[in-house]
Amino acid sequence: MRRVLITGMSGTGKSSVVRELARRGFRAVDTDTDDWSEWTTDAEGQPDWIWREGPMRALLAEEARPLFVCGCKSNQGAFYDSFDRVVLLSAPADVLLARLRTRTDNPYGKTEAEQAEVLGYLETVEPLLRAGANLELDSGRLSVAELADALEALALAREG
Numbered sequence: 001m002r003r004v005l006i007t008g009m010s011g012t013g014k015s016s017v018v019r020e021l022a023r024r025g026f027r028a029v030d031t032d033t034d035d036w037s038e039w040t041t042d043a044e045g046q047p048d049w050i051w052r053e054g055p056m057r058a059l060l061a062e063e064a065r066p067l068f069v070c071g072c073k074s075n076q077g078a079f080y081d082s083f084d085r086v087v088l089l090s091a092p093a094d095v096l097l098a099r100l101r102t103r104t105d106n107p108y109g110k111t112e113a114e115q116a117e118v119l120g121y122l123e124t125v126e127p128l129l130r131a132g133a134n135l136e137l138d139s140g141r142l143s144v145a146e147l148a149d150a151l152e153a154l155a156l157a158r159e160g
Contacts (some may be wrong), residue, residue: 002066002155003082006128008089010109010118011096013139013147014070017089020148026155029059031071032106042074050075057082066155072125077132085154088133089147090139091135093122 006014013029022028027041036055042048051073059069060082069083080086091099096118100109108114130136134153137147 002084002157003060004066004068004151004155005076005080005083005086005088006068006070006151007072007086007133008125008139009072009091009096009129010106012074012089012091013099013144014067014089015105016144017139017147017151018068018070019083020144021151024065024148024152026068026152027062028068029070031056031069036071037073048074050155051079052077068155070127073129080132085135086133087151087154088126088129088136089139090126090130090136091138093119093139096122141142154156 006017008014015032018028018030029036031051032049033157036052036059037049040050047147051110053075056079059067060079072092090141095114097109100115100118103109109118139147
């Protein structure tokens with residue numbers, strides 16, 4: 001069984017890739033919904049959009065072969081042991097900002113303040129994601145189809 005977490009900053013293409021994998025017939029879950037995530041308050045008193053532990057543990061216990069999960073949450077590290085692979089999608093800052101400005105499926109990243117926040121996360125959060133990842137794919141160079149091809153090959157490597 002292969003469970004693959006697809007993570008990365010806003011605008012790297014996580015949702016697009018997971019939609020493509022679902023279109024190809026795989027179990028593919030975008031965790032950026034109320035079903036999988038909830039708002040809480042972090043240690044500094046700031047709002048934090050984290051994975052719901054119960055639903056995520058149940059999802060990761062499923063026998064689906066393979067399972068793709070996408071998201072970027074502050075508590076995702078607590079689930080890393082349930083994934084066979086953690087894949088970081090990355091892209092240059094200018095690519096991320098252009099995608100955020102033009103995407104239609106998520107309002108986050110439209111304001112200057114949110115764009116500045118994303119740039120800050122590139123400096124502070126992305127290195128942490130990179131340290132926890134088994135593989136990094138450049139979504140600035142690869143198309144959604146190419147990313148999905150690479151993820152599919154990764155997930156099926158031990159199948160058969």
